[in-house]
Amino acid sequence: MRHPKLLALGLASLLLAAFARDAAYRSFTAPFPGHSQLIFGNDRLQDIAFLSAGFRRLAADAAWIQYLQFLGVREFGRGGYATPEELAGGVMYPGLMRRTLRIVRLDPWFRQAYLYGASIFAWSEATKSPENAIALLEEGIRYDPDYWMYKTFLAAIAYRERDQFAKMAGILEEALRNPDCPAMIKSILANFYKTEKRYADALRIWEGLIRDERAPEYHERAAGEIVRLRAALRGK
Amino acid sequence: MTAPILAIAGYTVKEHVRNRVFQLVYLFMAVLVAGALVVSALAQDQRLRMMMDAGLAGMELIALIGILFVTVNLVREESESRSIYLLLSRPIERWQYIVGRYLGTLSAVGAGIVLMTLVHAASLLFFGWRPDALYAAALLCAFGKIAVMGGLALFLSLATTSTPSATAFTLFxxxxxxxxxxxxxxxxxxxxxxxxxxxxxxxxxxxxxxxxNIRDFMDAATMPGPEWYAWLAVYTLGYTAATLFLSSWIFSQREF
Known part of the structure; x- marks a missing residue:
């Protein structure tokens, strides 16, 4: 055997690398949920492929796009995003909690997914499950305890459940000032104001939404609401 | 001691830059960036995040493909064409040849990563991104991964008997x-x-x-401290050095 020193140096370097690896793990380990906590739905092969390649956050992004497409299907049953078993249940958005958890278990710091999901569960007439919204936000707080928007949403949900709508509106107004606030929350608050005949407040929010370049899906609706609200204000 | 290594690294870089596979791979990156721009529009107000993630992942994948397909043939091609005899007849140690070839390949791929970063960062800036240190950290970590993979691919190309088996083991x-x-x-x-x-x-x-994969927890509530980065650097250097030493040892056993 020639050059045994090279072999010895190779093995010694490998041992050094192993030692450095253990030291790094003792110093910090990324607090991801374990793979056993991941929610694999119909797209398990997609998620596993991304995970195998080390693209965990990208897996969450792909799941997010599929989530938005699923929600965007207005007439349930079209688009192939629900299984036949789910459709047979007669629910508008079947398996929504599972779909939301799929994203946040892949990327526990995907704030928009928590806020968007919680908004739908708490305020959408089609889902109406505040307990899911609370569970989602509590999971978000576990991974991101300093992000105040989760606690803000929890407070708003709590006031809504107690029919304390004025307090709920106050909390949501505060949330609206944060750039992370989903456009859905703005539309929910605007609709609430309209129901309460607070047309000027509703108009203010819709005018903000129509100028928001990050929420083009709300522009058409905002344009219609602005016309109606201005007419309502003139009628007053 | 370093002069032969640098000379070999230099001609390796020139060889790779002229390699059509290399050039095609980077052209594919431009296609990937364009694709990321289109797909990210589906992500509503998470467009920037989507572009960031797709771009970083794409760059890593392209660099992996580049270094993998080039490195598994690095020594084999010169052995089969017998041009290696010319090199080894010079006063060059075999380990110097291995290290020089590796460094040249890594430099060429690194230059490609820099080019891709410029394109990626430009597209992000266009959509209102503000540069931060974590982006640079994510890129450095991706480069570290590529460095380790390059060393591993070189070792497996010398340890195995064929290019497909070396590629398969490396991907595994x-x-x-x-x-x-x-x-x-x-x-x-x-x-x-x-x-x-x-x-x-x-x-x-x-x-x-x-x-x-620091890009996967870029938004985490707690981030690693400088000690973790230091250990990561030691790990990268240690593992890469191990693959190069073992590659040099295998290469030194060969009769030419």
């Missing part, structure tokens, strides 16, 4: 490296000392890529 280790957390979990849970030792050995021999 790439995938295994992303499940290092699961290997550690199994080792910790095992009560059998033999299984524990075997698991630790496999974990040590296989690359551990969980470290390098």
């Amino acid at each position: 280790l790439w995938i295994l490296g992303h499940f290092s957390g699961e290997i550690r979990f199994l080792v910790e849970k095992s009560t059998n000392p033999f299984v524990t030792a075997l698991g630790w050995g496999v974990g040590a021999a296989a690359p551990d890529f969980a470290f390098f």
Whole structure:
């Protein structure tokens, strides 16, 4: 055997690398949920492929796009995003909690997914499950305890459940000032104001939404609401 | 000692820059960036995040393909064309040849990563991104991963008998490296000392890529401190050095 020193140096370097690896793990380990906590739905092969390649956050992004497409299907049953078993249940958005958890278990710091999901569960007439919204936000707080928007949403949900709508509106107004606030929350608050005949407040929010370049899906609706609200204000 | 290494590295860089496969790979990156721009529009107000993630992942994948397909043929091609005899007839140590070829390949891929970063960063800036240190950290970690993979591919190309087997083993280790957390979990849970030792050995021999995926926890509430980065650097250098030493040892056993 020639050059045994090279072999010895190779093995010694490998041992050094192993030692450095253990030291790094003792110093910090990324607090991801374990793979056993991941929610694999119909797209398990997609998620596993991304995970195998080390693209965990990208897996969450792909799941997010599929989530938005699923929600965007207005007439349930079209688009192939629900299984036949789910459709047979007669629910508008079947398996929504599972779909939301799929994203946040892949990327526990995907704030928009928590806020968007919680908004739908708490305020959408089609889902109406505040307990899911609370569970989602509590999971978000576990991974991101300093992000105040989760606690803000929890407070708003709590006031809504107690029919304390004025307090709920106050909390949501505060949330609206944060750039992370989903456009859905703005539309929910605007609709609430309209129901309460607070047309000027509703108009203010819709005018903000129509100028928001990050929420083009709300522009058409905002344009219609602005016309109606201005007419309502003139009628007053 | 370094002059032959740098000379070999220099001609390796020139060789790769002229390589059509290399050029096609980087053209593909431009296509990937354009694709990311289109797909990210579906992500509503998470467009910037989507572009960031798709771009970083794309760059890493392109660099992996580049270094993998070039490195597995690095020594084999020169051996088969007999041009290696010319090199080895010079006063060059075999380890210098291996290190020079590796450094040249890594430099060429690194230059490609820099080019891709410029394109990626320009597209992000266009959509209102503000540069931060984590982006640079994510890129450096991706480069570290590529450096480790390059060393591994070179070692396996010399240790195995064919290009497809070297490629297959390298890709297998790439995938295994992303499940290092699961290997550690199994080792910790095992009560059998033999299984524990075997698991630790496999974990040590296989690359551990969980470290390098800092882009996956860029938004985490707690980020690693400087100590972690230092250990990551030691790990990268140690593992790469191990693959180069072992490659040099295998190469030194060969009769030409």
